[in-house]
Amino acid sequence: MEQWLKDDERLDYLLAEELRIIQSPSVFSFSLDAVLLSRFVNVPHHKGQIVDLCAGNGAIPLFLSARTKAHITAVELQDRLVDMASRSVKYNELEEQITIMQGDVRTVSTDLGIEKYDVVTCNPPYFLAHEASDKNLKEHVKIARHEIYLKLDEMIYTSGRLLKQGGKAAYVHRPERLLDIVMAMRANRIEPKRIQLVYPKMGKEANTLLIEGIKDGKPGLKVLPPLYVYGDDNEYTDEVRGMLYGDAE
DSSP states (O other): OGGGOOTTOEEEEEGGGTEEEEEBTTTBOOOHHHHHHHHHSOOOSSSOEEEEESOTTTHHHHHHHTTOOSEEEEEESOHHHHHHHHHHHHHTTOTTTEEEEEOOTTTHHHHHOSSOEEEEEEOOOOBOTTOOSOTTOOHHHHHHHBTTSOOHHHHHHHHHHHEEEEEEEEEEEOGGGHHHHHHHHHHTTEEEEEEEEEESSTTSOOOEEEEEEEETOOSOOEEOOOEESBOTTSSBOHHHHHHHHSSOO
16 A cells, blocks of 8 residues: 555545545645536546546546546646546556646647547636635645636636537536636637536535536526535435445436
């Protein structure tokens, strides 16, 4: 086990997918948002090409590998996270399906190719660069959470360049950025088609937005039923428990 880990890293279970992932409390650990996005997005079951932008430690590509046989390219800027993701892919013997690459989302379409991909996913930085969500964040986490090196419209611009006609883009973000997201998607020929709001529990305001669009798609937006993370007993709802532990598709 020790040969796979560095410093304070640990090897966590992805129970629903029967996989393992390398994480670190001081560097990076994925959140529920990655699980939600990986279950929300429509992916081809067999052949295809998927790109995950802002891949972090590779959680979304690992989750998606259990749903599709398509090849997944994961793009991450920070070399430490690239290293963690690469070791997780190797540990799970998924090198033939998942490629981890270090790259800047703003320019990566030049390397990957234009209009070649069936699906693009992204769990991007949520907060504007000047927002102080937590002044004591470690540098790795600060870059992942704040638009220091990547702005929302830049990420969606790259998505539009990568996607082939009819390809799908899916993002997880904060509800307060909905209008910004929709405007940027349409500006880059990605028509919003599905939206779902995620609530901590019933009676609370939504704190997570899931949205999927189609490159050059026709207008027509479907709003899915709300998803609640916790029930009145403060335990995961059946739907979320199924995503995490494999009791439901």
